[in-house]
Amino acid sequence: MPKVDKSILSNKDKIILDLNKILKSENVLSHEDEIRPYETDALAAYKQKPLLVVLPETVEQVSDILKYCNKNKIKVVPRGAGTGLSGGALPLADCVLLGMGKFNKILEIDYQNKCVVLQPCVTNLAITNAVQDKKFYYAPDPSSQIACSIGGNVAENSGGVHSLKYGATTNNLLGIQVVLMDGTVTRFGGKTLDSEGYDLLGLMTGSEGLLAVITEVTVKILKKPEVAKAALIGFSSIEDAGQCVSEIIAKGIIPAGMEIMDKALTKATNEYSKAGYPVDAEAMMIVELDGTETEVSELIKRVEDIAKKNKCSSIKINKSEEERLKFWAGRKAAFPACGDLAPDYMCMDGSIPRGKLAEVLKEIQTLSKKYELPVANAFHAGDGNLHPLIMFNANDPEQLRKTEEFGSEILKYCVKVGGALTGEHGVGIEKRELMCEAFNNTDIKQQIDIKVALDPNSLLNPGKVYPILRKCAEEGRVHVHGGKTKFPDIPRF
Amino acid sequence: MSMEEKQNSQTFQDFSSSVLKPDKEETIAEVIKHCYKKNIPLEICGLGSKKNIGRNFQSQKTIDLSNYSGIIKYEPEELYIKVKSGTPIQEIKKALEKKNQHLAFEPTDFGPLFNGQTNEGTIGGVLSCNFSGPRRFKVGSARDHILGFRGVNGRGEIIKSGGTVVKNVTGYDLSKVITGSFGTLSVFTEISIKVLPKPDLTKTLIISNPHLKKGLEYLGVALSSSCDPSGAVFYPEIFQDKFTFNDLTTKGPITAIRIEGSKLSIDERIKQLINELTVDKKEISILDPEQSNIFWEKTKSLNVFSNLKNNLLRIIVPRSEAFDLINKLKIHSVNYFIDWGGNLVWLQLDQLNSSILKEIKTIVKNLGGYLTVIKVDESLKSSIDIFTIDDVKYKISEKIKKSFDPKRILNPGKMYTGI
Numbered sequence: 001m002p003k004v005d006k007s008i009l010s011n012k013d014k015i016i017l018d019l020n021k022i023l024k025s026e027n028v029l030s031h032e033d034e035i036r037p038y039e040t041d042a043l044a045a046y047k048q049k050p051l052l053v054v055l056p057e058t059v060e061q062v063s064d065i066l067k068y069c070n071k072n073k074i075k076v077v078p079r080g081a082g083t084g085l086s087g088g089a090l091p092l093a094d095c096v097l098l099g100m101g102k103f104n105k106i107l108e109i110d111y112q113n114k115c116v117v118l119q120p121c122v123t124n125l126a127i128t129n130a131v132q133d134k135k136f137y138y139a140p141d142p143s144s145q146i147a148c149s150i151g152g153n154v155a156e157n158s159g160g161v162h163s164l165k166y167g168a169t170t171n172n173l174l175g176i177q178v179v180l181m182d183g184t185v186t187r188f189g190g191k192t193l194d195s196e197g198y199d200l201l202g203l204m205t206g207s208e209g210l211l212a213v214i215t216e217v218t219v220k221i222l223k224k225p226e227v228a229k230a231a232l233i234g235f236s237s238i239e240d241a242g243q244c245v246s247e248i249i250a251k252g253i254i255p256a257g258m259e260i261m262d263k264a265l266t267k268a269t270n271e272y273s274k275a276g277y278p279v280d281a282e283a284m285m286i287v288e289l290d291g292t293e294t295e296v297s298e299l300i301k302r303v304e305d306i307a308k309k310n311k312c313s314s315i316k317i318n319k320s321e322e323e324r325l326k327f328w329a330g331r332k333a334a335f336p337a338c339g340d341l342a343p344d345y346m347c348m349d350g351s352i353p354r355g356k357l358a359e360v361l362k363e364i365q366t367l368s369k370k371y372e373l374p375v376a377n378a379f380h381a382g383d384g385n386l387h388p389l390i391m392f393n394a395n396d397p398e399q400l401r402k403t404e405e406f407g408s409e410i411l412k413y414c415v416k417v418g419g420a421l422t423g424e425h426g427v428g429i430e431k432r433e434l435m436c437e438a439f440n441n442t443d444i445k446q447q448i449d450i451k452v453a454l455d456p457n458s459l460l461n462p463g464k465v466y467p468i469l470r471k472c473a474e475e476g477r478v479h480v481h482g483g484k485t486k487f488p489d490i491p492r493f
Numbered sequence: 494m495s496m497e498e499k500q501n502s503q504t505f506q507d508f509s510s511s512v513l514k515p516d517k518e519e520t521i522a523e524v525i526k527h528c529y530k531k532n533i534p535l536e537i538c539g540l541g542s543k544k545n546i547g548r549n550f551q552s553q554k555t556i557d558l559s560n561y562s563g564i565i566k567y568e569p570e571e572l573y574i575k576v577k578s579g580t581p582i583q584e585i586k587k588a589l590e591k592k593n594q595h596l597a598f599e600p601t602d603f604g605p606l607f608n609g610q611t612n613e614g615t616i617g618g619v620l621s622c623n624f625s626g627p628r629r630f631k632v633g634s635a636r637d638h639i640l641g642f643r644g645v646n647g648r649g650e651i652i653k654s655g656g657t658v659v660k661n662v663t664g665y666d667l668s669k670v671i672t673g674s675f676g677t678l679s680v681f682t683e684i685s686i687k688v689l690p691k692p693d694l695t696k697t698l699i700i701s702n703p704h705l706k707k708g709l710e711y712l713g714v715a716l717s718s719s720c721d722p723s724g725a726v727f728y729p730e731i732f733q734d735k736f737t738f739n740d741l742t743t744k745g746p747i748t749a750i751r752i753e754g755s756k757l758s759i760d761e762r763i764k765q766l767i768n769e770l771t772v773d774k775k776e777i778s779i780l781d782p783e784q785s786n787i788f789w790e791k792t793k794s795l796n797v798f799s800n801l802k803n804n805l806l807r808i809i810v811p812r813s814e815a816f817d818l819i820n821k822l823k824i825h826s827v828n829y830f831i832d833w834g835g836n837l838v839w840l841q842l843d844q845l846n847s848s849i850l851k852e853i854k855t856i857v858k859n860l861g862g863y864l865t866v867i868k869v870d871e872s873l874k875s876s877i878d879i880f881t882i883d884d885v886k887y888k889i890s891e892k893i894k895k896s897f898d899p900k901r902i903l904n905p906g907k908m909y910t911g912i
Binding site for chain 2: 110111112113114135156157159163164167168170171180184186188190191192193194195196197198199200201202203205206207211223224225226246247249250251252253254291292293294295298299351352353354355380383384385418419420421422423424425426427431435438439442443444446447449450452453454465466
């Protein structure tokens with residue numbers, strides 16, 4: 001992480017006094033017990049208490065805080081619900097943590113323009129809850145949707161299981177209001193489709209809190225499809241499952257969701273949620289289709305034929321809505337189910353071309369043997385997003401080290417076969433040093449140039465996304481040998 | 494000749510000519526690097542289909558990418574195609590057609606508007622301008638379909654972002670910011686773009702109705718219906734003669750709603766939609782797939798404004814404001830049609846000058862929208878703003894421009910003075 005500025009630490013009392021002029025004193029937290037809840041996000045292996053926490057209530061306060069911090073060269077780490085899996089909201093010892101939790105209201109539901117205007121800390125699921133009585137919904141559905149905030153979704157460009165058909169956050173967003181590090185308040189987009197000039201809305205989406213703080217969001221809502229039907233299909237080999245996915249798409253069918261779990265995960269989730277999964281199958285797939293009754297019945301028949309042609313070992317189509325939800329309940333409980341198998345698990349998030357699934361899973365099995373760590377795999381087959389879950393015991397430092405190395409090797413392999421380091425969790429601090437696998441120095445420099453253009457002192461969420469060791473093209477990745485990094489003076493949590 | 498110039502002249506044979514036609518990425522990078530060193534402003538060009546859109550600006554040389562063309566990789570099962578930026582849309586469509594796939598965002602064809610002949614341009618041009626056709630409100634615009642790119646920035650450096658998979662959040666999404674930047678940030682070289690299966694069939698429900706207000710109401714119901722339309726347009730009465738189809742039994746203004754999918758599903762959804770709209774059987778016609786395709790092809794290529802002699806604006810507003818907008822603009826001599834279910838107004842004006850444009854811009858801005866001047870008399874071009882921007886965004890855009898193209902050599906001033 002960036003070097004701690006000791007002068008900021010020693011100036012803490014003065015900073016608190018100054019911030020008290022901007023905010024109500026109860027919204028400036030500095031006592032150890034008050035700030036402890038903010039020391040980590042969902043990448044819980046990393047912890048760091050911030051210098052202090054501020055909880056603004058208005059856009060003006062956000063602007064004043066950033067202006068103040070910019071002037072005094074104080075680092076700022078924005079935070080939504082803190083559910084991110086890549087450490088994007090991990091504080092720095094000398095930072096002001098900007099907790100956006102009080103921005104939690106839905107401001108406007110506009111059915112005529114099919115959009116909802118809301119503050120950034122409204123949860124993802126709350127949007128759908130607010131409009132479902134009129135049979136509308138918000139499409140992106142990351143698995144943490146019950147807790148994750150829409151502002152965080154924008155910052156990370158979150159996806160979910162329906163991304164192939166309905167896109168990720170960036171495709172479902174109409175506008176945002178943001179505050180830049182110098183305190184400038186502005187809007188990108190609005191209630192219109194596309195916006196004038198450079199697509200700054202697109203640039204901000206997925207920028208992991210490095211370019212601006214999001215203070216308002218306008219999202220598109222969609223009419224709920226009339227019916228949804230799901231098929232639960234078992235395969236006796238991963239290859240057959242992979243081939244089935246490719247063929248469904250080649251035949252012109254775009255399912256709303258298409259999920260694959262390997263045998264290990266199918267077994268674990270079935271025991272956990274009693275979803276009625278084919279536990280003997282090497283791979284299990286859920287294919288969901290939505291639309292009108294006729295269309296869905298027609299398509300599900302076609303999927304059934306394709307599955308049979310690809311030697312599926314079992315196939316079940318939901319007979320009731322209840323049964324369909326049961327199919328999904330198992331998949332959605334995949335992560336907690338792994339929690340039952342081992343004291344800890346690390347969830348990876350690579351993207352791969354759909355057709356490479358069998359090859360990548362085979363490689364993961366080889367690596368699993370090499371590192372002597374069990375692994376289970378969940379795959380958003382529709383959009384190529386792979387989530388291997390590596391099981392380990394975090395109390396054993398050697399296992400943690402091996403797990404991280406195992407994880408990096410998986411992600412590198414994803415890049416090698418034409419995929420990406422991260423499909424939806426973001427780079428954060430977790431995959432920062434792996435950026436060099438995907439990009440060369442020129443690519444990274446161009447990105448850093450944009451950062452510097454909007455935040456010349458690199459004060460907004462520094463240390464995230466981009467590798468600190470700039471010569472990464474030569475270094476490859478930071479190699480940890482025997483627990484010692486090459487640069488032991490750079491703190492790594 | 495300096496050593497450097499000698500070296501350059503060996504690689505791109507004819508740097509002395511004002512139009513350079515590189516056929517390799519390295520050559521494009523070399524040309525730009527050279528121009529960066531020498532402060533030579535460049536115009537970036539494909540097939541010239543949208544050349545007339547944007548401000549006039551000074552350039553010393555043109556990079557013509559029409560020789561940098563071809564499909565690099567097409568993987569139908571992976572739903573993407575990777576092409577060189579100068580590849581004509583026609584060529585891409587042909588390749589996709591063979592696998593029953595398409596570019597779902599239907600790039601706008603400006604050819605008929607400017608010279609009466611279809612010219613869909615190149616993929617690089619389509620993405621650089623980000624103008625998308627009738628399916629936009631359902632599937633997103635060009636910017637929603639780009640998966641990744643390689644390109645050359647204003648320093649002559651080859652940069653890349655994104656990839657070929659739909660889910661990728663590795664680093665900033667540069668594909669988005671370069672799409673729609675009219676060649677002012679980087680020159681696209683390789684582009685990976687999402688492709689989708691072509692719908693089995695298309696039919697179009699046409700409702701004849703006398704009022705704009707009613708037409709917009711129908712479009713609103715259609716957009717909020719679970720029958721999932723993929724086109725929703727309103728043509729006023731003046732254009733009725735532009736659409737003569739056997740299946741079109743009504744006269745007058747046209748409200749058209751496109752439904753796509755399998756045959757059974759289309760018929761069911763059209764029936765459902767007719768119910769939801771509560772329209773009388775006498776008021777409706779249904780275009781069969783063939784006629785339907787022609788209708789939307791005409792809409793996509795602005796057919797009603799073919800060979801237009803005067804001015805055309807592209808106005809985007811929240812759909813709730815479209816009615817107000819048209820009413821406020823009626824004091825001028827205008828013709829228009831409405832696309833994207835009410836979100837997009839193509840407005841033709843007999844007369845335009847800077848004060849009228851200013852007035853229209855204020856109206857549009859107050860309604861929460863923005864406009865782009867698509868066609869205007871050359872003599873007026875230098876005195877008006879073609880694009881809209883506010884001061885804060887101008888400052889931010891200036892910084893973004895500088896980070897990609899510090900010496901302002903790529904299409905300088907094409908969008909805004911100083912950018």
